[in-house]
Amino acid sequence: MSLMISVSGIRGVVGKSLTPENLTAFTMAFATWVKRRKQALNPGSQSKPKIVIGRDSRPTGGVITGLVSNTLALCGCDVVDVGMTTTPTVEIATAGEGADGGLIVTASHNPVEWNALKMLNEKGEFMNASDVEELLAIVEKGSFDSARWDEIGSLTANGSWDAVHIERILKLSCLDRDLIKSMNFRVLIDAVEGAGSFIVPELCRKLGITEIKTLACEGTGIFPRNPEPVEQNLRQTMEILARESCDLGIIVDPDADRLALVCQDGTLFGEEYTLVACADFYLKHHKGPVVNNLSSSRALRDIARKHEVECFSAKVGEANVTEVMKEKGAAIGGEGNGGVILPELHYGRDALAGIALFIQAFAEWKSETGGTLSGFRKTFPDYFMSKKKVELEKLTKEALGTIFDTVAANHPEAECNRLDGLKLDFAAGWAHLRPSNTEPIVRIYTEASTQEEADALAASFIEEIATVAASLTEG
Structure with a gap:
């Protein structure tokens, strides 16, 4: 299983895809990214970057937080540890501390063997796609900023942010x-x-x-x-x-x-x-x-x-x-x-x-x-959703684009949106087809006025995608 990388950070199974090596590499890259961003936003600033860190309750959270905090300090960042707390609390603390970035050691809803680093900017908000590209370039080149012995950062704790x-x-x-x-x-x-x-x-x-x-x-x-x-x-x-x-x-x-x-x-x-x-x-x-x-x-x-x-x-x-x-x-x-x-x-x-x-x-x-x-x-509008997926092995992005083009052309009665995969809005419902960023699958979400109609709509698109994919493979 490979490490998962997205705008919310990196995540994986501890000891397998999430190792001390990649935790250290991404932490050093984040510290480097924060330093460069701080200089871009505040040219000439001489103060050390400040980074807030918090974690959820997973058994691996404490040791990962320790590794990450010390790595940040060795990269010349002052670290404020807000302890075991929620993701939104760390987001609020990052902005409230006047920090230059934040890290949350949590794999959200993933099982207990997983953990992750969620990465925040100085506003306590997730990095955008271009920020992640910059971070990945730093990792790829190994161009990390570290600190001299007399420039390492401090480690402090502040458990007041829940209140x-x-x-x-x-x-x-x-x-x-x-x-x-x-x-x-x-x-x-x-x-x-x-x-x-x-x-x-x-x-x-x-x-x-x-x-x-x-x-x-x-x-x-x-x-x-x-x-x-x-x-x-x-x-x-x-x-x-x-x-x-x-x-x-x-x-x-x-x-x-x-x-x-x-x-x-x-x-x-x-x-x-x-x-x-x-x-x-x-x-x-x-x-x-x-x-x-x-x-x-x-x-x-x-x-x-x-x-x-x-x-x-x-x-x-x-x-x-x-x-x-x-x-x-x-x-x-x-x-x-x-x-x-x-x-x-x-x-x-x-x-x-x-x-x-x-x-x-x-x-x-x-x-x-x-x-x-x-x-x-019962006072709210009543809709029913179906969430399915279809496996598409060995298909390129170009082939997937062709599949979506064909499916869209098959439904001229629907309003078509290609912002994120393919969204088709019908008079009585909708279907959203999205390729996964981490698996060779297409996720299919549908909504209709009854559960039976939503399920039937999803089933029809699963069949349609499979048919179009088969024709491309045969061709």
Whole structure:
């Protein structure tokens, strides 16, 4: 298995694709990139670059953080270690510390044997594609900047940023903690033993939730199930919530940048609807465009129309979404995987911000109707998605482009978008075909008014792609 490299950093299996050698190489390259960027932004600056580092709860996180921190110091960078915390907290800390960059030791929703370095610029935001190209060029050439013995950086710790993150959320003007407290919510929190284990319950207490039951919130880093917060991995949590008679369930992934919600009857609120519900609430207080990615539900578009604002779609990936959000001046945005981005706080997916907005939205609706969370879910447009993939071995990018051209030509009735693979918008649904950056597959996302229609649409495109690919191979 090879090392995976993207705009969010590098990731791999510890001891296999993620080794001390490549961790050191990419850390030195990042330190070099940060130094050069600092000089470009502040010509003549004599101060050492400052880099914030944090990690999730994985057992390998501590030793990797130690290796990376000491490597950064030997490259002449001052390092501020914010400890075990969430990805959005490190993003906030990077900007708040006035740092020149940030690193998060986390493999997000990947299994426990994985780890990664997520890389941030001085704004606490993910590097863009051109930044990554610069970094890779530094790695390729081995042109690292190191420091003399008397110029090495310092190592300090600052564990205060969890509290700062919570406090900034509590200061959002759209929140009414007295109302939330009056609802007497009984809430189940499942942090899958990740970085959200302590900060998520603390946020909920500060929001005014009176009764909190925790599940997998000890921060051990030994995930009791597949940590990706999707339905097939959450069935036990959903059963426990229904059995405990909770009003809602809050589930985050290991680095707490994605949020899943469970209704009182044990049904999933729907990962696509985390952003939809938060946007519907937030737009009542802050008008402005909304942004999602091309693989996200049409429901956000419907909410935008309701509030008479525009909805824009970006290429898949947090960095791509934030770029469009800045360009369009979006009030709120995110991705359909439960990622909510609130510029009022920072430009990064933030499960904690999503929790606060969602609980406030539900509290307001419940105070008027007395209804349950499953009833609240029914107030939103109803769409169903299918997510499939088709393997395409030994096909070049050019051949894949030909396949997409042919498929698009076969559907003149659809609106065609080639920004990120091929997106076909039909009157009653859509299909998004995206090549994987790491595997010889094409991911197929479809949406329709029923699950059966979404599944059938996906199946038809799997067959169509296979047919076109076969004709190219035979030719």
